Amino acid sequence: MQKEQAIEMMKAFSDANSTSGFEEEFVKLFTETVKDLADVEVDGMLNAYAAKKENKPGRPVIQMDAHSDSVGFITQAVRPSGMIKFVPLGGWVKYNIPALRVRVRNRDGEYIPGVVATKPPHFMTQAERNTLPEVADMSIDVGSSSREETINDYKIDTGCPIFVDVKCEYNDKNGLFFGKDFDDRFGAGAMVAILDELKGEETNFNVVGALSSQEEVGLRGAYVTTRKIKPDLGIVLESCPADDTFTPAWLSQTGLKRGPMIRDMDTSFLPNPKFEQYVCDLADQNKIPYTRSVRTGGGQDGAAMYYENGAPTVVIGIPVRYEHSPYCFTAYEDFRNAVKLATAIIRDMTTERLAGFSKFN
Ligand SMILES: [Zn+2]
Structure with a gap:
């Protein structure tokens, strides 16, 4: 080849x-x-x-x-706020998850962009700045404002898979792929x-x-x-x-x-x-x-x-x-x-x- x-x-x-x-x-x-x-x-x-x-x-x-x-994630449930509670598939460590750009595949097979939500630093207490939440307390935000909206409009619910969203690049100068x-x-x-x-x-x-x-x-x-x-x-x-x-x-x-x-x-x-x-x-x-x-x-x-x-x-x-x-x-x-x-x-x-x-x- x-x-x-x-x-x-x-x-x-x-x-x-x-x-x-x-x-x-x-x-x-x-x-x-x-x-x-x-x-x-x-x-x-x-x-x-x-x-x-x-x-x-x-x-x-x-x-x-x-x-x-x-490695990826799966939707466990939709929170009352419309945010997605998720479970890791494969060997993740929690340090690599926050602020990640993801795509959720909804019930219709469409890919919905989202982000592993983090609180803006402006609102963090000193203790929050120095600790990392457990994965069970993290959420993915697709832009919805309620559970009904996520389930009915975005068509995302229990069982929908979640993928990391990064595009692969190849650099001819150093011969490396990055993705x-x-x-x-x-x-x-x-x-x-x-x-x-x-x-x-x-x-x-x-x-x-x-x-x-x-x-x-x-x-x-x-x-x-x-x-x-x-x-x-x-x-x-x-x-x-x-x-x-x-x-x-x-x-x-x-x-x-x-x-x-x-x-x-x-x-x-x-x-x-x-x-x-x-x-x-x-x-x-x-x-x-x-x-x-x-x-x-x-x-x-x-x-x-x-x-x-x-x-x-x-x-x-x-x-x-x-x-x-x-x-x-x-x-x-x-x-x-x-x-x-x-x-x-x-x-x-x-x-x-x-x-x-x-x-x-
Ligand atoms: Zn492997």
Whole structure:
């Protein structure tokens, strides 16, 4: 895929509205983008399956995974004032929520702009200036003045999803994207770019790109995709939080323009060590930069894939600064190197190599 085409795809992917349980807009965009490269199916949970066109029955399967949802919110109830009481979907911290511009999808499917309301400083007590309210006490204002107006005129009520509203930009000077929901639109974009690289090519393994739903609320979609695909090998394409702005250099394990991050541990996952080392060796051979990471927080779909079917699974993470906040930076070159590494694994994989990952000697 040409650089310009990849940049336009990633901007569109980032701008799409998709949060856990409400992934349809992005799933639609993804399936349209990938339809000439793969046979596409979508299940009732909105998981999408993109099977490489050259797949043949009876061969072992490599499952790629990326997730379609991003952190967002859902309307819990409308307050008497007309303001919306909301509940987070996925891992938010309250520091990143106030004054956020959002779009609420109403009952008619229209997007209504709104803001996470904050009291003007003029009215704040000294104590209020120095404390942050709990999320349960925050509200979203769409400009309404009563509960009736919000429900009857704006058509917003319990269950309506709420999305972060930020437009993605690409800066050619520094090679960085700046926008929202890079977790995990960059993984999804990488999956498309990998299928594009392999277009028309015979590989030893069948390849299925699974775009799973509801990752941010507990890897739910990936359990379903893995049971369906029954992979022999897993490649998770994630967008991983960069630590290079606040961690000393000796401890920093995910940074912009340092290549994809290969995950050695997080709270959900410990990979097959032989496969993990194989991937690092392959990156060295191909002169692809990468970092390895041992994390004491976080989790990702690799856990569901690995534990559901016992297939050796690697997590290739594209570094994202300020993940799970409304504004993120990601480097084009890291995206490109993640695509190169995953493509190299698929091209290099044989049944003998695969068997070697579970042999002891
Ligand atoms: Zn993610």
